[in-house]
Amino acid sequence: MTFSPELEAKFDKLLKSYPPGRQRAAMVPMLLFAQDEVGSVTRELVDEVAKRVGVQALQVDEVITYYSMLHRKPLGKHHVQICTNISCLLTGGEELWKHACAKLGIGHKEVTPDGRISLEEVECIGACSWAPALQVNYDFHHQVTPEKLDQLLDRLRKLT
Amino acid sequence: MADLVKLTINDRHLEVPAGTLVIEAAKRNGIEIPSFCYYEGLALQAACRMCLVEVEKAPKLMVACTLPVAEGMVVRTETPTVQQARKSMLEFLLSNHPLDCPVCDKGGECELQDMVFRYGAGESRFTEQKVHEDEKQWSPVVFFDMPRCILCFRCVRICGEGMGVNALGVVNRGVLSEIAPNKGDHLECDECGMCIDICPVGALTSGTYRYKTRPWEMEHVGTICTHCSNGCKTTLGVRNDKIIRGNNRDRSGINGEFLCIKGRYAFDFSDHPDRLQTPLVRTGGKLQPASWSQALEVVAKNFQDVKQRGGRFGVIGSNHTTNEENYYLQKFARQVLMTNNIDHHRTGDVLTLLDALSGRNEALATTQDLYQSKAILVVAAELALEHPFLSFQIRANYRHHQAHVYAVTSQPVREDKTATVIVRAAPGAELSAVESLREKLKAEPELIILYGDAIKGDGVRKLVAFGTSLGIPVKYVPLVDYSNSRGAVDMGLMPELLPGYQPSQAFGLTWADMLASEDLGALWVIGANPLKNAELRARNAFMVVQEMFLTDTAQIADVVLPAASAYEKSGTVTNVCGEVQRLKRAIQTMGAKPDLEIIGLIAKEMDAAAVVGPWTSDSVFEEIRKNVRGYDVPVAMIATGGAAQTMPVNGRIAVESRTDLIRSTHDNLFTSGTLGRYSKMLNSVLERRLNYH
Ligand code: SF4
Ligand code: SF4
Ligand code: SF4
Ligand code: FES
Ligand code: FES
Numbered sequence: 001m002t003f004s005p006e007l008e009a010k011f012d013k014l015l016k017s018y019p020p021g022r023q024r025a026a027m028v029p030m031l032l033f034a035q036d037e038v039g040s041v042t043r044e045l046v047d048e049v050a051k052r053v054g055v056q057a058l059q060v061d062e063v064i065t066y067y068s069m070l071h072r073k074p075l076g077k078h079h080v081q082i083c084t085n086i087s088c089l090l091t092g093g094e095e096l097w098k099h100a101c102a103k104l105g106i107g108h109k110e111v112t113p114d115g116r117i118s119l120e121e122v123e124c125i126g127a128c129s130w131a132p133a134l135q136v137n138y139d140f141h142h143q144v145t146p147e148k149l150d151q152l153l154d155r156l157r158k159l160t
Numbered sequence: 161m162a163d164l165v166k167l168t169i170n171d172r173h174l175e176v177p178a179g180t181l182v183i184e185a186a187k188r189n190g191i192e193i194p195s196f197c198y199y200e201g202l203a204l205q206a207a208c209r210m211c212l213v214e215v216e217k218a219p220k221l222m223v224a225c226t227l228p229v230a231e232g233m234v235v236r237t238e239t240p241t242v243q244q245a246r247k248s249m250l251e252f253l254l255s256n257h258p259l260d261c262p263v264c265d266k267g268g269e270c271e272l273q274d275m276v277f278r279y280g281a282g283e284s285r286f287t288e289q290k291v292h293e294d295e296k297q298w299s300p301v302v303f304f305d306m307p308r309c310i311l312c313f314r315c316v317r318i319c320g321e322g323m324g325v326n327a328l329g330v331v332n333r334g335v336l337s338e339i340a341p342n343k344g345d346h347l348e349c350d351e352c353g354m355c356i357d358i359c360p361v362g363a364l365t366s367g368t369y370r371y372k373t374r375p376w377e378m379e380h381v382g383t384i385c386t387h388c389s390n391g392c393k394t395t396l397g398v399r400n401d402k403i404i405r406g407n408n409r410d411r412s413g414i415n416g417e418f419l420c421i422k423g424r425y426a427f428d429f430s431d432h433p434d435r436l437q438t439p440l441v442r443t444g445g446k447l448q449p450a451s452w453s454q455a456l457e458v459v460a461k462n463f464q465d466v467k468q469r470g471g472r473f474g475v476i477g478s479n480h481t482t483n484e485e486n487y488y489l490q491k492f493a494r495q496v497l498m499t500n501n502i503d504h505h506r507t508g509d510v511l512t513l514l515d516a517l518s519g520r521n522e523a524l525a526t527t528q529d530l531y532q533s534k535a536i537l538v539v540a541a542e543l544a545l546e547h548p549f550l551s552f553q554i555r556a557n558y559r560h561h562q563a564h565v566y567a568v569t570s571q572p573v574r575e576d577k578t579a580t581v582i583v584r585a586a587p588g589a590e591l592s593a594v595e596s597l598r599e600k601l602k603a604e605p606e607l608i609i610l611y612g613d614a615i616k617g618d619g620v621r622k623l624v625a626f627g628t629s630l631g632i633p634v635k636y637v638p639l640v641d642y643s644n645s646r647g648a649v650d651m652g653l654m655p656e657l658l659p660g661y662q663p664s665q666a667f668g669l670t671w672a673d674m675l676a677s678e679d680l681g682a683l684w685v686i687g688a689n690p691l692k693n694a695e696l697r698a699r700n701a702f703m704v705v706q707e708m709f710l711t712d713t714a715q716i717a718d719v720v721l722p723a724a725s726a727y728e729k730s731g732t733v734t735n736v737c738g739e740v741q742r743l744k745r746a747i748q749t750m751g752a753k754p755d756l757e758i759i760g761l762i763a764k765e766m767d768a769a770a771v772v773g774p775w776t777s778d779s780v781f782e783e784i785r786k787n788v789r790g791y792d793v794p795v796a797m798i799a800t801g802g803a804a805q806t807m808p809v810n811g812r813i814a815v816e817s818r819t820d821l822i823r824s825t826h827d828n829l830f831t832s833g834t835l836g837r838y839s840k841m842l843n844s845v846l847e848r849r850l851n852y853h
Contacts, residue, residue, distance in 0.1 A: 058329040058342040065331040 001048040007037050011052065024053045027063055031070055040074040068122075076111045076118030078156045081135040084121055087128035092145075096132055097121055099146050103153060117156055167233040182224040182235055183211055193237050194246060194275055196360055197312040198225035201556070202321055205313050208253075210275065212245045213237045221245055243279070250280040256290050256335065257361075258307045266362030268375045272310060291335065298347040300367045300844040301425065302356060306338050309363035315339060315355035322418075324544065324555050324574050325349050339363070348852070350829055351845050352548070353424045357407050357417065368425045368841060369405040373397075378404060381746040382412060382801055384733055385423035386480060386643045386726035387832045389507075390415070390527070390549035391735025393801070394423045396727060396746040403427045403727060403747055414527045414739065414803050420548035421829055421842070427727060429838040430749065434709055436722035437751030447720060452753075452761075459719050460765035462702040463682060467497065471681025474674030474701075475502040477653040478687030478755075479642035480835075482731030482743060484780035485755045486644070486651035487659055487788070488772060489686060492759055494658075496768040500668025504653040505688060506822045507641035509616035511649060514661060514809045516624040517636070521790075521807040525608045525635035526737050531557045533635070535564040535604035537597070539623070540590040541612035541639055544574035545828040545853070547736065550610065550637070551575070564604060568593050572853065591619050594626060602630050610637040613824035617817075640736055641824050642833065643726065647734040650788065650808060656815045660789035661808060663815040670818050686755055687723060689713045689834055706755050711834055722752040725835075729754035731777040732798065739803040740793055756780065828852075 003011070010033055014026040030049050035041050041064055050057045064070045082100060084093045100119055101107055111118040127133035130142030134149075141152065164175040169186050176185040184200075186193045196208040204226045212221040216234035221242065224235075236242065253272065261267045293306040313330060316339065320326040327342040327349035341347040356364040378397035385392045385406075393413025397405040406424045411417050429435075439455035440447040450458075466473060475493045477486055493502045517523050530536065530553035543551035551574060557563040558578040567575040570587040581600060585593035601607055607630065615623055620638070627634035640646055652659040655668030671690055674680060680698035686706045691713040696703070705717040714720045726733070727746045731754075734740050753761075760775025773779065784791050793804035827833060830848035842848065 056326050056329075056342060058326070058340065061340065062329045062331055066333050 001044055003034065003037060007033060015052070024055050024059075027053050027055070027060065028067070031060070031064065035070060040071050042072075071109075073109075074111070074115075077116050078136050078159070079118050079120065080153075080156070081120045081122045081125065083123070083125050083127070083131070083133050083135075085124040087124070087131040088133060091131045093132040096134065096144055096146065096149055099149060100153065103150070117153065165229045165231050165233075167229050167231070167235065169235045170237055176229055178229070180229050182213065182215075182222075182227045182229055182233075185229050186224065186235075186237065191237060193224045194279055195225055196271065196275075196310060197314065199314050199317070199358070201560070202314065202317040205317070208310065208312055209249050210246065212242060212249070214239050214242055246275075246279040247281040250276050251284055251286070253310050254280075254284060255286040255288070256307065257310070258290065258292075260308075263371070264308065264362035265365045265370050266359075270362060271360035293338075296345070297367075298341045298345075299349075299351055299846065300841065301351040301353055301421065302341075302347055303365045303367065303370060304339060304341075305363050305365065308361050309339060310361055311337055311339075312360060314358045314360065315364060318354045318358045319349070321559060322552065322555065323350055323352060323354055324551075324577055328355060346846075348847060348850070350544075350548070351421045351425075351847060352419065352829075353407075353421065354418070357409060357424075366405070366425070367844075368428070369397075372404050373399055381744050382408075382410075383727060383744040383746055384413075384643065384735075384741050385419070387422035387426060387835065388420075388547065388549075388827070389640045389642055389645050389736035390547055391643065391733065391737075391739060391741055391803070392419055392423045392549050393741070394419055394427075396427060398746050401747045403430060412801055413741070414735075415549050415552075418549055418552045421845070422548075422832055422836075422839075425841040426832060426835070426839040428840050429708070429835045430725050430727055430747065432709075432838040432840070434838060435749060435752070436708060436710060436714075436720065437749065438722060440717075440720040442718045447715075447717070455719050455721060456761050456765045459704050459721075459762055462704075462718070463497065463762070463766060466681035466702060469681070472669075472677060472679055473497045473499045473501055474669060474671075474677070474680050474683045475499070476671050476674065476683070476685045476688050476690055477502065477504040477648055479505060479507065479640075479645040479648055480726060481644060481648075481687050481755050482726075482729065482733055482777065483644065483647040483651055483740070483784060483791075484731045484777045485686070485759065486648055486653050487784050488756055488759050488775065488780050490652045490659065492763060492768075492772050494664075495771050496763060496766065500655050500664050500666055501674060502653055502668060503655055503671040503674070504645075504648040505671065505690070505825075506649070506654075507645045507824045508613050508638050509620050509819055509822050510638045510640065510646060511654075511657070511661070511813065511815075511817050512617055512620040512819065513624065513636055513638045515813040516621050517809070518812045519810040521809065523633075523635050524738055524805070524807075525637050526739060526805050527553055527735070527803075529608055529635060529737075530554055530637075532561065533557065533563060533606055533608045534561075535566070535601070535607045537566040537568070537594070537601065537607055537609045538573070538575050539568045539594060539609060539611040540587075540614040541569065541610055542571065542573055542826075542828075543610070546641075546824075546826060547610075547639060548829060550736070554578070566597055566601070568597070574853070588614060591615055591622060594623070598626075598630070602632065604630075604632060606633045606635075608635045608637065610639060612639050613822055616822045617819035637737055639824070641827060643735075644733040646736060646738060647732075647740075650734055650738075650790070650806065651784070654817075656817055657813075659784070659787060660791070661813045662789075663813070670821055672818075672821060685713055685717075686759075691716065706758055707834075708752070709834055709838055721758050723758065724749060724752045724754040728752065729756070729777075731756065732781060734806060735803075738790075738806045738808065740791065740798060740806055741803045742798045742801070 018025045163178045195211045197205040206226045211224040213224045214236040215222045295305045316328045319328045331340045382395045385394045392415035394406045441450040564580040568583040680701040682702040689711040703717040705714040706721045706723045763772045790806040790808035
């Protein structure tokens with residue numbers, strides 16, 4: 001499997017960051033970076049990472065199924081993660097979640113038919129002070145209201 | 161000796177070596193701390209929380225399976241808090257357990273049942289629906305019943321650490337966690353069943369045993385596996401004269417609880433429908449059923465005829481028969497048939513090694529040495545596939561004692577994973593490649609060298625010279641194929657050797673010469689199939705075959721006598737390291753007789769019973785102890801199920817041997833000569849058809 005030169009460089013650096021014989025420690029960051037480039041953790045990617053860090057594919061599967069931020073299926077271009085954990089729940093997170101589902105016509109870990117937006121209900125994202133919070137890919141949005149959410153989703157729909 | 165640490169457990173004052181875990185300190189002093197995930201010899205897991213104990217000055221209950229002892233530590237294992245914790249843990253485990261004990265294979269010997277019986281609460285507060293998943297079949301050997309799993313990860317660890325296979329993993333998280341096989345929906349692995357037997361509950365079950373019986377309905381007979389030369393003890397579960405399972409959960413024997421697929425499941429040849437159960441005599445050109453007395457009469461008469469007209473005999477013995485049978489057979493050949501034309505299929509060069517060592521018996525390694533030696537060198541051998549137990553010992557040694565492993569082979573081998581140095585050499589060039597390790601090996605405090613059949617004759621001498629030149633204590637293991645290949649050589653199933661490596665006066669014919677001889681008068685084959693890939697030149701020779709199945713050889717015989725398998729007789733066998741162990745009869749197969757008895761009955765029919773003596777294994781073993789050098793082993797040790805190493809030589813062996821006849825069949829995990837062809841389990845696994853490593 002081939003990756004972009006930038007990603008290959010990241011892999012090289014990661015594999016050198018751990019003492020000899022401990023290369024498996026690079027597995028999680030490698031998967032995360034590769035997922036961004038490939039779009040999802042494909043079977044091929046699992047085998048490739050297993051080979052590079054020197055474990056069996058099954059051991060990569062163990063990690064993927066453990067961590068919710070590694071996805072086997074491609075997500076939308078904009079992955080909207082809405083927190084419904086305690087602080088957000090108390091401040092309307094649940095309503096935001098329902099609103100987004102209704103508006104987009106999709107549910108947890110589903111993607112709109114045009115592939116632009118996907119939704120995920122997540123646990124605390126560490127933004128309790130600004131609850132209710134959500135995350136689009138790596139960007140945070142604080143003190144979200146249904147109106148703000150509408151605007152955001154409309155913008156995402158149009159954004160290329 | 162390591163420093164001792166003083167501590168108290170339940171008001172008892174104990175002294176144990178520093179570094180001991182509290183759970184072990186308790187166990188060694190007869191105090192039980194219940195556990196599921198803790199397993200001696202495997203990596204610590206601390207997953208089940210069954211082993212919680214109270215430790216003075218510790219703010220909360222501590223996990224005894226990962227807690228090392230400390231000076232002055234005060235531990236309590238039976239306080240109300242601890243008891244309550246255990247109850248809660250069990251209640252928790254049962255919250256998603258199907259409790260199908262009445263039909264579960266493990267019922268009656270289940271650790272969860274035992275724990276609940278002993279420590280558990282009789283009631284549960286959980287009313288939630290249990291997570292159900294249907295049972296899955298991962299291979300002909302391994303079945304998985306997810307709801308029964310208590311997530312102790314013993315299976316994952318034994319497969320990864322113990323077997324070096326890593327075929328099992330745990331996927332998902334929390335209540336959805338489950339054990340998963342390496343190929344998505346199935347396994348590609350050694351199919352050893354270690355994971356099944358180590359499972360404390362009935363989550364992993366075997367294709368052989370599942371839903372067949374209740375454990376308490378069986379008798380348990382500890383005997384020795386009849387497949388490879390490693391000599392593992394296997395405990396057969398027998399009901400109504402039928403073997404239902406094999407395992408070694410009591411850890412008796414040299415192998416502890418290790419068994420490969422063959423020792424655990426490949427006993428099923430014993431009741432294969434093609435088993436011969438009546439003698440066959442060729443009449444009118446066809447093999448026809450006959451009574452034992454008719455058949456024996458035909459054999460005796462023809463043997464007498466050949467003898468009287470001064471004809472040539474050929475006797476080919478087995479790599480599977482007992483020492484007693486081998487000794488008795490060669491005695492019969494040499495003293496009744498008056499011939500040295502006796503041989504067997506030679507699978508490794510033991511003879512040259514013993515000669516080259518010329519009496520240095522301390523240079524012969526035991527299977528225990530493989531677990532303890534500081535360094536191990538594997539030359540031209542695929543241990544994981546062909547010598548599974550030896551390979552297991554080396555892995556355990558690496559894990560527990562950080563042994564240095566050196567692998568000099570032509571192909572990648574499993575030992576590579578634990579190797580300090582890997583040397584790849586072209587097939588046949590392994591011996592010269594060993595030289596490159598000289599400096600490294602010299603620096604080791606000791607070494608064991610294991611070598612395959614490619615190293616023979618001069619090769620063995622060179623290897624021993626190399627070992628000696630290192631200037632450190634070196635031991636050797638000459639690898640051989642079958643359950644008693646070693647005993648066949650020791651007992652003199654060789655034209656050039658009498659029992660105990662005494663050169664015979666006049667050399668007889670080798671098996672190859674027998675088959676090629678134009679004027680062979682009679683050929684007697686016991687538990688071997690020499691005509692599988694060869695022709696018998698003397699088409700008119702009178703031919704007797706003692707066998708379990710109608711092999712290529714048996715098919716052209718004049719008389720075929722149905723033989724008992726190793727699981728149907730007593731006697732002793734000698735493993736690859738020269739350790740003698742005793743077989744114990746588990747079942748009886750109607751119509752078949754042990755080879756010892758058959759040979760005795762032929763002697764009787766020929767009026768030669770007095771020459772060969774009584775045909776009970778005990779009396780023949782006594783004779784072996786007296787006459788065969790090295791076999792003067794303590795009887796009590798063997799009788800109680802132990803292994804005793806033989807010390808075969810005390811000097812050079814002055815004989816020219818046909819080392820060109822040495823050839824291993826390289827049976828792997830899923831093949832075992834004739835026996836393997838008649839084992840349904842060995843034939844059914846996928847890996848047999850794959851290029852499995
Ligand atoms: S049968 Fe043996 S090799 Fe296969 S998964 Fe179980 S322990 Fe591993
Ligand atoms: S299958 Fe058995 S051995 Fe494996 S984790 Fe579950 S209970 Fe433990
Ligand atoms: S390693 Fe050899 S002796 Fe042990 S169980 Fe397997 S075949 Fe039998
Ligand atoms: S609970 Fe939503 S960010 Fe912490
Ligand atoms: S035995 Fe200690 S946590 Fe399982």
